[in-house]
Amino acid sequence: MGMCASIQSTKKRGTMLITNGPSSTVKVVHSVEGNLQEFRHPITAGHVLAEHPNTFFLCNSEEMLIDSHVPHVPDDEELQVGQIYFLMPISMANHPLSLQELCVLATLASSALEKAAEMKKKEKTVSFSDRRKTKCNRNARRSPKVDFQLALKKLD
Structure with missing residues (x-):
């Protein structure tokens, strides 16, 4: 029922792992704006970075370690479906990256995934009242045409 995001960290390596159930997309979370991009087709890191020349880099959420430099995804590497x-x-x-920074990124990713799930749900779901309004509007358009000449004769 919806997407579930969780953060796990191991004491040994201090890694951050974000899981969100089965996925058929590549998810890219913008760490500054907090928005999420999803790609349903194979895409390289370079293609994503083309929109942000020399200002951003990509990293895989599974490879982020506490107190370690963030590993860059090479431009020619194809991003993996199901990965964030x-x-x-x-x-x-x-x-x-400090533990606090990793937690902020995990929270950001969780929020972005939640917003995306809500948007998908809104796109797929039409509420009962919306269907009712649509039906009423259809009926209004189908109302018989008024014969103004006949109406004028009845007024005389």
Whole structure:
């Protein structure tokens, strides 16, 4: 029933793993704006980064470690379906991530996934009242035409 996002971290390696159930898309979370892009077809990191020349880089959420530099996804690498990637500003390239920063990114991803799930649900669901309004509007359009000449004769 909907998408579920969870964050797991291991004490050994301090990794962040975000899971959201089975997925047939590549998900890219923009770490600054918090929006989510989904790609249903194979796409390379370079293609995603083409929209942000020399200002951002991509990283796989499963490869992010506490107190380690964020590993870049090479431009020619094809992004994997079911994976979540972060679009990170270049300023974070040589900056080791703290536990707090990883938690912020996990929260951001969770929020973006939730918003996307809500949008998909709204697109697929038409409420009963909307169907009723549509039906009423259809009936209004199908009302018989008024014969104004006949109406004028009845007024005389």
